[in-house]
Amino acid sequence: MVALAGCATTSGAAPPPAAAPEPDDAVVRLVGLDFDPRTIEVPVGTRVRWQWTDSVVHNVVSKDFASSRELDGGAHAVRFDRPGTFPYRCTLHAGMDGTVVVIP
Numbered sequence: 001m002v003a004l005a006g007c008a009t010t011s012g013a014a015p016p017p018a019a020a021p022e023p024d025d026a027v028v029r030l031v032g033l034d035f036d037p038r039t040i041e042v043p044v045g046t047r048v049r050w051q052w053t054d055s056v057v058h059n060v061v062s063k064d065f066a067s068s069r070e071l072d073g074g075a076h077a078v079r080f081d082r083p084g085t086f087p088y089r090c091t092l093h094a095g096m097d098g099t100v101v102v103i104p
């Protein structure tokens with residue numbers, strides 16, 4: 001299973017806190033209706049941190065994890081504890097797809 005770390009919930013009116021950055025995070029930016037980079041390759045145990053730097057609302061959703069809908073300044077982080085290929089997408093924008101490749 002993919003371990004979830006720093007997942008914000010969508011309950012309540014207050015915006016969820018951004019996942020605090022960690023020095024070894026692999027960073028994917030949400031910018032220009034796209035993920036940058038679209039494919040990121042990381043070693044097992046790495047935390048991937050998505051950073052919203054777009055004025056449009058996006059989310060990050062796969063069958064293993066899901067963020068809330070966030071705007072510019074938002075963040076979501078997931079630690080990947082097993083190797084594999086993990087496709088994900090923004091469910092709000094067709095074609096806004098990304099992949100995390102976790103290598104042993």
Ligand SMILES: [Cu+2]
Pocket residue numbers: 033057058059090091092093096
């Ligand atoms: Cu989007």
